[in-house]
Amino acid sequence: MPNNKKNVTIVLISYDNRTQAPIALSVLGEIVQPAIKPWDIFEVHKGLEIDLEHQTAEDITFENLHRAAFRNGSLANQLLCKSYEIGSDTNVGHKRLQSYVLSRWKSAETALIGVNIDHSLLLEYAADHRVVPDGAGHPANPSPFLGGEVRQFGPGKLAHIAIVGEGAAFKDEKAVAIQSVLAQLIGKTGQYTNYQNIAQPSIVHRTLFKAANHNPFHLSQVNISHSDIGLVGFYLVAEGEKIFPYVKAAVQGLRELAEKTVDQELIQIAKQTLALQTLSKFDSSELLALDQASQVMAKGAAQSPEEFVNIVQSVTAEDIKKAATKLCAKLALSAYGQINQTPYLDEI
Incomplete structure (x- = not known):
């Protein structure tokens, strides 16, 4: 059970053929009315402990990134319970979980999404079964982007660095499209399919290549949109003792995006890459259902992948340039691993 993180979404998925859909829908209806008992909590204790022990360096970096970006806001809460909360009835006991279910699993907080199933069947089920109580949950507290840094030493020789600025709210379709194109320009751009990758270096990559002097590094985009705010920037992994100039070069690449007009050819490559990735990703019915549910919960409606691609083209x-300027106005930094040589925000 996660902490009271803003807009946490619980997803229940059933895989069935069309003739078994009514049965599957009935089963889902029963699942959303759990009677949580003390022994249920006891059974998941070990699993939670294992999850905490097996967090990757990337997991820790991105948890800390939210702490740096949102500080004491609800989006700064960790996704996993802290070790000292496991088994504590005052923190994550069965009574608190039952209270959470009763306060959040309301009709206004629920979306019923079907892929490859007749819409009238879903409507009939929703009308006949009404297993979710009427009403709305408590509204989430605002969690503004504040910026800052969180640094945590970890094992190994690598430094894991994430630097982001304020991004787009998930409910703002045009802003999400702009941020997604910007993220492509920060990370690799080019053609990605299941069978080939002929990526071209991005603007941030180019500045990093010069600083790295043929030494290895990994750079990828950060593109996160929560319901009413987002994060956009980069995630960098390299040898900790050499990381200082890499971070400065990558941030300089972000500033170039804010200060200069990006070449139209690069923008077109980024758009086409994003379109291909979007349409390929949602070949999966599961991912499509998850995306549609997330959209409905965030903004009350859902757009198709094709509609999103059309917005991207505009x-x-x-x-x-405006989105990059907003990104660079205030930064948040998360550093994990061998971070002795990682610069502080006031050094970049």
Whole structure:
């Protein structure tokens, strides 16, 4: 059970053929009315402990990134219970979990999404079974982007660095499209399919190549949208003793996106890459259902992947420049691993 993180979504998925859909829907209806008992909590204790022990360096970096970006806001809460909370009835006991279910699993907080099933069947089920109580849950507290840094030493020789600025709210479709194109320009761009990857270096990659001097590093985009705020930037992994100039170069690449107009050819490559990735990703019915449910919960409606791609095609160089300027206005940094040589925000 996660902490009271803002807009946590619990997803129940059933895989069945069309003839068994009514049975599957009935089963899902029963699942959303759990009677949580003390022994249920006891049974998951070990699993929670294992999850905590097996967090990757990337997991820790991104948890700390939310702490740096949102500080004491609800989005700064960890996804996993802290070790001292496991088994404590005052923190994550069965009574608290039952209270959480009763306060959140309301009709206004629930979306019923079907893929490859007749819409009228879903409506009939919703009308006949009404297993979710009427009403709305408590509204989430605002969690504004504040910026800052969180640094945590960890084992190994690598440093894991994530640097982001304020991004787009998930409910703002155009802003999400702009941020997604910007993220492509921060990370690798090029053609990605299940069978080939002929990526081209991004603007941030180019500045990093010069600083790295043929030494290895990993750079990828950070593109996160919560319901009413987002994060956009980069995630960098390299040898800790050499990381200082890499971080400064990567941040300089972000500033170039804010200060200069991006070449139209690069923008077009980023758009086409994003379109291909979007349409390929949602070949999966499961991912499509999850995406549609997330959209409905965040903004009350859902757009298709094709509609999103159409919005992407309307993004301009000026849109990207404005989003990059917003990104660079205030930064958040998360550093994990061998971070002795990792610069502080006031050094970059």
